[in-house]
Structures are given as structure tokens and as C-alpha cells.
Amino acid sequence: MLIDIDARGLACPRPVILTKEKLAETNKPFNVLVDNEAARENVSRFAKSRGCDVEVSDHENCFLIKIIPPSSSSETMETTKSASLNETKKSTVIFIKTDELGTGDKRLSDTLMKSFLFACTEIDDPPEKIVLMNTGVRLATENEDTVEHLKALEQKGVEIICCGTCLDFYGLGEKLKVGKIGNMYEILSLLIAADKILSI
Amino acid sequence: MGPCDLDELLSRMPQTAHPMLLSSMSGKEDAAIYKLRDDLVIIQTLDFFPPIVDSPRLYGNIAAANALSDIYAKGGRPLIALNIVAFPCEISLDILFEILIGGYEKVKEADALIVGGHTIDDEVPKYGLSVTGISRPDELMKIEGAKPGDIIILTKPLGTGILTTALKAGFQTEDEIKEAIDSMCRLNRNASEILKTSGVTACTDVTGFGLSGHMLELLKASNVSAEIWLKEIPVFEKALSLAEEGMLPAGLFRNRDYCAEFTHPEEEIDQILLDLFNDPQTSGGLLATIPEENAETALSRLKESDSPEAKAIGIVLDGPPGKMHLKGG
Structure with missing residues (x-):
């Protein structure tokens, strides 16, 4: 479980202040972990008042609050619920399950993958997220060329999520150079929430 | 605590x-x-x-x-x-x-x-x-002595807990909550004088335990129940929207839990008004019960004095000690 804000042990209104700051800098979903009823209710109310969707789950005697900002540009984030715009941008997720693009000659497949990720950095409308699974995690660890492209994408605001189980399996956990680690639950949730998935 | x-x-x-x-x-x-x-x-x-x-x-x-x-x-x-x-x-x-x-x-x-x-x-x-x-x-005004049929009066608006939390969070400036600050600075002196000479039966002041907690103490001490008219309770308007934005102080939740078994809201109750009911106050108003025949005069005297927001917010009932029936969605 990814925790973006750990607000355990903080008294109100601190958890709300942290949530407000986070919301000002991102329009992507994020998780807030709180350890008391007051913070759970206040953070949920605050997020809803800003037009976000809120999902609360129990998490080891604490509350995990998932905040899904209205899918709009960050400029509109400060406005209130009336501004939950429907002219939203489609959220596209690229789901990469291999370090080669297509099946064929290995050298060609490697080159194609490099060039695919490079192209992603060049297009006007990059995907919202890239999920790396199975040998796909090599693209964010061992493969220096693709690491560079993924870093460039991250700079542009693309969220890179690497499967934690896969990193462990290939012994690459220590070598992650870009993106963050996600578990199956989180990856599945974001795939389901996506408007469009490009599966590779 | x-x-x-x-x-x-x-x-x-x-x-x-x-x-x-x-x-x-x-x-x-x-x-x-x-x-x-x-x-x-x-x-x-x-x-x-x-x-x-x-x-x-x-x-x-x-x-x-x-x-x-x-x-x-x-x-x-x-x-x-x-x-x-x-x-x-x-x-x-x-x-x-x-x-x-x-x-x-x-x-x-x-x-x-x-x-x-x-x-x-x-x-x-x-x-x-x-x-x-x-x-x-x-x-002396005491916390016990409220009689069934007495009108319950509150002399200052609620919401100082929420407003000062919003001030702490940077959601409001001191200027923006001036109304509440003026209210907290105001002595309960004149209100006390007026109540004393209006046949008051019980009185307390509303502070950290909120209107809910202090009302509960008064009703328990007097062995009576009450019907509370939520929509009549004076509140600082801004506190309503700030409650919706998550500016509830931790004490509000403690008060809510403490009073829960005595609080009986009718269905479709306005949740935000319920929050205000439990909001811990600093330098809050006086909460008093007054025989019905004196209530109108007492209220107009309070309003003419320095408690323009004073309101009748409920009535004392015969019933289980402390029970609060909340009316008004």
C-alpha cells in the first residue's frame, strides 16, 4: 500500500493542512494515513469540499483515506465542488509486462521498446501512468536507456509504478532508479479506474 | 481533557x-x-x-x-x-x-x-x-433546578472551536473571524445580571464540552430531559461552511461521543448543525433555563443589552435525566 501522507500522531487541523498542500501540487490520486476518527472525518470532508472522491478503508488500526482529485488541471483544484469539471482529460495507462516490444529478434525488440518509451516523452499528450510488471520492471532498473526516458516522463508528471513482487523476484528491489513501488491491489485499482489502457 | x-x-x-x-x-x-x-x-x-x-x-x-x-x-x-x-x-x-x-x-x-x-x-x-x-x-445561579416547561436560552453564538481551528490551519485570518473574537472577548456580566433578575432556574456557561456537554450536565443535575430546536441555536455563519471543509477540532468528537447515548436526533437532522451542537467553545455564552412566562422579557432585555444573538433554543421536559431530543433538520 502506497502512503503519500503519513498523518498518524498529528492533531487536527494538521492532517487537513498536509492534504491541502498535496492537493495543490497534484491532480493524481493519493493516500493519507490517519490514526483517529477526527482526522479521518476532517480529511474526508476537506477532500469532498474540494470536489474529490474519497474512499476510506481500515488499515492496521488506522484509516487509509484514498483521495481522488477531480480529473482536471491543477489550476482548478483550488475551486470548490461546483468546479468538478466534466470536460476531463481521458486518463490513459500504459501497462508494460515485458522489457521487449513484441516477439521477434531480441535486439529489435529491445530497440523498439527504447524507441517506444522515447516516443512517449516526445508526444504532446503523454499517458497519465505507466505500470511496469514482470520483466517490464527491468526498464526502470537495469536498462539505462529506458531509465532515462522514464525519468523524463516522470519529470513531465507521468506516474511510474513498478510491481513490487516482480522487483523482488528478479532481485532488482535495490536497483529501482525511477518510479515508485506498487502492489497488485493498487495496480489493479488504477487499471480499473483508467479510461484507456494500452497493454504491451 | x-x-x-x-x-x-x-x-x-x-x-x-x-x-x-x-x-x-x-x-x-x-x-x-x-x-x-x-x-x-x-x-x-x-x-x-x-x-x-x-x-x-x-x-x-x-x-x-x-x-x-x-x-x-x-x-x-x-x-x-x-x-x-x-x-x-x-x-x-x-x-x-x-x-x-x-x-x-x-x-x-x-x-x-x-x-x-x-x-x-x-x-x-x-x-x-x-x-x-x-x-x-x-x-446564586446553580447548574441544577431546571423545571419541565422552562425555556432554554443561550446568549452567544456557537462555532468558536471550528473558527479557531480554521485560524490555526490558515483557512481564516484573525480579521475574518473578528465576529467570533469579539464574542469571546465579551464578558458574560450583563447577561448574568439579566438572567438573575428573570427568575432563572438553572445556569451554566458553555465552554470546552460544547453546548451538548454543558446542556447534558445541566439536565442531569436537574433530573430532566429537554427538546432542543437545532435551527434556533445561534451560530457563526462561517463555522457552517468551515465544518464542511473539515475544520472540526478534536474536542468536538470527544463531546459527540460523550453525549451520544443522551442525544436523540430526529431523522433527517442537519449534520452540520449537529457538529455545531458539539463544538467546544472558548468564552462561550450562558446557558440558562427560565420559566416560560419570563422568557420573552428576558430575551428582549438580553438583546437590548450586549447579547444581540441570544435565542430561545429549546424547552425543558419531564423525562429521563439528560435526554436531549434534537428537532429541526
Whole structure:
């Protein structure tokens, strides 16, 4: 479980202040972990008042609050619920399950993958997220060329999520150079929430 | 400390009883009332808390008005007060001076005297007063004595807990909550005088346990129930929207939990008004019960005086002690 804000042990209104700051800098979903009823209710109310969707789950005697900002540009984030715009941008997720693009000659497949990720950095409308699974995690660890492209994408605001189980399996956990680690639950949730998935 | 924790703690303390002691420990009195002579009682109170506004002078004003309020809630007249100060050595003494001047101003306004005090070094500043007042025994206002049919009156709007939380969070500035600050700075002196001469049957002041908690104490002590008209309760408008934005102080949840088993809201109740009902107050208004025939006159006198927001917010009923029926969605 990814925790973006750990607000355990903080008294109100601190958890709300942290949530407000986070919301000002991102329009992507994020998780807030709180350890008391007051913070759970206040953070949920605050997020809803800003037009976000809120999902609360129990998490080891604490509350995990998932905040899904209205899918709009960050400029509109400060406005209130009336501004939950429907002219939203489609959220596209690229789901990469291999370090080669297509099946064929290995050298060609490697080159194609490099060039695919490079192209992603060049297009006007990059995907919202890239999920790396199975040998796909090599693209964010061992493969220096693709690491560079993924870093460039991250700079542009693309969220890179690497499967934690896969990193462990290939012994690459220590070598992650870009993106963050996600578990199956989180990856599945974001795939389901996506408007469009490009599966590779 | 929340009301639940306090109950638990006090239940383990030996009970203080004395023929001359008119108040009791068990009722969570925040003032001791001691009979000196047949025609004279002494009232002793104590209250202090960390800053809730940025301006040290206003903080001093509010802390003093809040401490003096315990005397007024009993129908007493404050005579002398002692400062209680916790202050970090590394902060300029000019700030402390402003706080003390703020306290001095209010005590002077109350025609009482600050005669000294005690100061310690502490990380977080705290300020308050111990106040000594007097009253004639027959003029005392007590927390018990409400009768079925009495009208329940509240003299100040609710919402200071939410508004000061919003100030702390940077959601509001001191200027933006000026109305509430003015209210917290206002002495309950005139309201107390008016209630005393209106046949008041029970009275307390609304502070940290919120309207819910203090109402509960009053009803339990009087062995009665009440119907509360939520929509009639005076509130600071801004507190409503800030409650929706998650500016609820932690104490509000403690009060809500503490009163839950006594609180009976009708269906479709407005949740935000329920939040305000539980909002902990600083230097809140007086909560009093008055025979119905006197209520209208008392209210108009309060409004003409310095309690323009005073409202009738419910009626005392015969029923299980403490039970609160909340009406109005």
C-alpha cells in the first residue's frame, strides 16, 4: 500500500493542512494515513469540499483515506465542488509486462521498446501512468536507456509504478532508479479506474 | 481533557463534602462555592489554556473573559484575580506583556483587581486566571433546578472551536473571524445580571464540552430531559461552511461521543448543525433555563443589552435525566 501522507500522531487541523498542500501540487490520486476518527472525518470532508472522491478503508488500526482529485488541471483544484469539471482529460495507462516490444529478434525488440518509451516523452499528450510488471520492471532498473526516458516522463508528471513482487523476484528491489513501488491491489485499482489502457 | 476521561478520573478521587461547601466535585463544577455567612458565599474559579488567536492582547482578553465567566455563570461578582502564566524564556517578554495587559483590561472592565500571579517556564505558552467572587446565597445561579416547561436560552453564538481551528490551519485570518473574537472577548456580566433578575432556574456557561456537554450536565443535575430546536441555536455563519471543509477540532468528537447515548436526533437532522451542537467553545455564552412566562422579557432585555444573538433554543421536559431530543433538520 502506497502512503503519500503519513498523518498518524498529528492533531487536527494538521492532517487537513498536509492534504491541502498535496492537493495543490497534484491532480493524481493519493493516500493519507490517519490514526483517529477526527482526522479521518476532517480529511474526508476537506477532500469532498474540494470536489474529490474519497474512499476510506481500515488499515492496521488506522484509516487509509484514498483521495481522488477531480480529473482536471491543477489550476482548478483550488475551486470548490461546483468546479468538478466534466470536460476531463481521458486518463490513459500504459501497462508494460515485458522489457521487449513484441516477439521477434531480441535486439529489435529491445530497440523498439527504447524507441517506444522515447516516443512517449516526445508526444504532446503523454499517458497519465505507466505500470511496469514482470520483466517490464527491468526498464526502470537495469536498462539505462529506458531509465532515462522514464525519468523524463516522470519529470513531465507521468506516474511510474513498478510491481513490487516482480522487483523482488528478479532481485532488482535495490536497483529501482525511477518510479515508485506498487502492489497488485493498487495496480489493479488504477487499471480499473483508467479510461484507456494500452497493454504491451 | 475530554469529558469521558475526566469522569473516569474524578470517579477515583475522594469526594469532597462539607456543610459550607455548596458545590460538589462529582458534578464537575468548575467553580467552588463556599458559604461564609448566611448572607455571603465565596466563589473560586480557575481556567487557563494555550493561545487560540495570533494577537497576544486578544488572547489575554479572551482568556480573562473566559475565566471571569465561571463567576458570572454562578451569578457572582468577581473581586480579585491571580494570573497563571506558562511562557517560554526564549520568546520576547513584550509578547507576555501584551497578554497580561489583555487580561488586565478585561479584569478592569469587570471591576475586579488583578493582585498577582505565578509564572513558569514552558514550551507552549498558557495563560489564564484564578478568580475569586462573591454572591448572596439567594442570588446564586446553580447548574441544577431546571423545571419541565422552562425555556432554554443561550446568549452567544456557537462555532468558536471550528473558527479557531480554521485560524490555526490558515483557512481564516484573525480579521475574518473578528465576529467570533469579539464574542469571546465579551464578558458574560450583563447577561448574568439579566438572567438573575428573570427568575432563572438553572445556569451554566458553555465552554470546552460544547453546548451538548454543558446542556447534558445541566439536565442531569436537574433530573430532566429537554427538546432542543437545532435551527434556533445561534451560530457563526462561517463555522457552517468551515465544518464542511473539515475544520472540526478534536474536542468536538470527544463531546459527540460523550453525549451520544443522551442525544436523540430526529431523522433527517442537519449534520452540520449537529457538529455545531458539539463544538467546544472558548468564552462561550450562558446557558440558562427560565420559566416560560419570563422568557420573552428576558430575551428582549438580553438583546437590548450586549447579547444581540441570544435565542430561545429549546424547552425543558419531564423525562429521563439528560435526554436531549434534537428537532429541526
